Amino acid sequence: MRSTTVTVATPATSANAYDFIVVANRLPVDRKIGADGEPVWQRSPGGLVTALAPVMENNDGAWVGWHGAPDETVEPFDQGNMHLVPVPLSAEDVEMYYEGFSNATLWPLYHDVIVPPEYHRTWWDRYERVNRRFAEAVSEIAAPNAVVWVQDYQLQLVPAMLRSARPDVKIGFFNHIPFPPYEIFAQLPWRARILDGLLGADLVGFQRQSDANNFLRSIRRLRGHIVRGSAVHVHDDAGTPTHISRAEAHPISIDTQRIIDLAKSPEVQERAKQIRSELGNPDTVLLGVDRLDYTKGIAHRIKAFGELLDDGRLSVGQACLVQVASPSRERVGSYLNLREEVEGLVGRINGEHDTLSHTAIRYLHHSYPVEEMVAMYMVADVILVTALRDGMNLVAKEYVASQDDQVGVLVLSEFTGAADQLRHAIQVNPHDIDGLKDAIVQAVEMPEAEAKRRMRIMRRHILSQDVTRWSETFLRSLSNEEIEVGAEK
Structure with a gap:
């Protein structure tokens, strides 16, 4: 097994030694300006932080990651009960390692080459x-x-580097995005180095079993290690066995209880009523919530909705589409092109179908706090999750958790990880615009009893398989304990 060598370090034994360490591209905090005008650190919202913070607090844990500002060095510090270790990145690091190799090479490659990946040796060198x-x-x-x-595709070389430096530690890796089929992954010039990097982990976790299978197939084709079931028997270049690395599916979830509590909050419920009134009280509110990313199928759903208006199967006033498209990687050319395409579609459809009292599409190019998003989920009679490829898609799960009245309808792309679990959604192929149009009409016209039946089953799954359950099952598997995963409902 070939890997990038790191000088072997002596295990830390002083007060700065930690028994449990999370490694991610970003630290779980954002820097804000406090009431006194001084900067303060606040915990970032998000399920990953929620799931791992208690583990860190109970196991003398630390989190290693970039603090978010280039060309700045920040000393390790504590936030709440977490010890944070900032890794400095220069502006050039951000451009080449993050925007370049991570998001213009790996991201499109791992998402089925929806846009062409770029391969630059200078980007690879900086990534390494x-x-x-x-x-x-x-x-x-x-x-x-x-x-x-270790978390996600930005850090795929870390497991092998860490194993070389610290063979005493137990290493897990989780890939939050899809892992592509061999025929796609094989395009990557540094494919063997990536596989070797991941094989440094004792356990490599994926969102779907198909992702784990893709990884194992690439191992067989490119590295020659013996694979038995989920176990890879790793050997070095001389053929000497070194360790066993396992590849397993551990689908991530959400902080379900937090979403449920917000949906029951009087303030959020009142905000939901205001939003529906501001939309003109249409019969049906359809919702899309995404980062503005070419993998999310935003243009596909807008085109389908526009054609339904053209065909007369839906009408403005009867139905309104709210599309939240939070800003994303706006310095990358493919994202700028997507924004122009989406805004052009929205402008054309609104220009042709708006009335003085109602708008066809409310397009919101903003990010919103979770309280506002839950209010939007509660307003939405139908949510459209039409990703062309997605590791999981937590928006779908958040919507299900927010439906306390159980009457919302989820239209879900079959190319999301969530489709494996939320099987009672209306599943669609987003490339099939006619099929997507039919699914939207089916959702709009679904009888309430049928909508409640489907939502009740999906909520049962979300309640039993939350983000805490995800972290527990992964870490127990990493430690080779027996685990009992909840049965599919």
């Missing part, structure tokens, strides 16, 4: 260099036999 920096930061603070959980 930054991954080494993360691995060294972890190596310096890990206690003997610590558990290290």
Whole structure:
């Protein structure tokens, strides 16, 4: 097994040694300006932080990641009960490692080449260099036999680098995005180096079993290790066995209870009523919530909705589509092109179908706090999740959790990880515009009893399989304990 070498570090034994370490591209905090005008750190919202914070608090944990500002060095600090270790990135690192290799090479490649990936050796060199920096930061603070959980595609080389430096630690890796079929992954010039990097982990987690299978197939084709079931028997270049790395599906979820509590909040319920009134009280509110990303199928759903208006199967006033498209990677050319396309579609459809009292599409190019998003979920009679490829899609799960009255309808792309679990959604192929149009009409016209039946089953799954359950099952599997995963409802 070939890997990038890191100088072996002595296990930390002082006060800065941690038994459980999370490694991610970003720290779980945002810097805000406090009431006194001084900067303060606030915990970022998000299920990953919610799931892992208690584990860190109970196991003397630390989180290693970039703090979000380039060309700035920040000393390690504590926030709440978490110890945070910032890894500095320069503006050039952000451009080449993050915007370049991570998001213009790996992201499109792993999402079925919806747009062409770019392959630049300088980007790869910087990706390798930054991954080494993360691995060294972890190596310096890990206690003997610590558990290290590396997160996502930006850090795929870290497991092998860390194993080289600290063979005593237990290493997990979780890939939050899809892993592509061999025929696509094989296009990557550095494919073997990526696989070797991931195989440094004792457990490599994926959203879907198909992703784990894709990974194992690439291992068989490109690395020659013996694969038995989910276990890869890793050997070095001389053929000497070194360790076993397992590949398993561990679908991520959401902080279900938080969404339920917000949906029951009088303030959020009142806000939901205001939103519906501001939309002109249409019979049916359809909702799309996405980052403005070419993988999300935003243009496909807008085109389908526009054609339904053209065909007379829906009408303005009867139905309104609210599309939240939060800003994303706006310095990357493909994202700028997508924004122009989406805004052009919205403008044309509204120009042809708006009335003085009603708008066909409310397009919101903003990010919103979770309280506002839950209010929007509660307003939505139908949510359209039409991703062309998505590792999981947590919006679908958040919508299900928010439907306390159980009458909302989920239209869900079959190319999302969530489709494996939310099987009672109306599942669609978003490339099939006619099929998508029929699914939207089916959702709008679905009898209330049928909508409640479907939503009740999906909510039962979301309640039993939340983000805490996800982290527990992954970490128990990493430690080779027996786990009992809840049966599919």
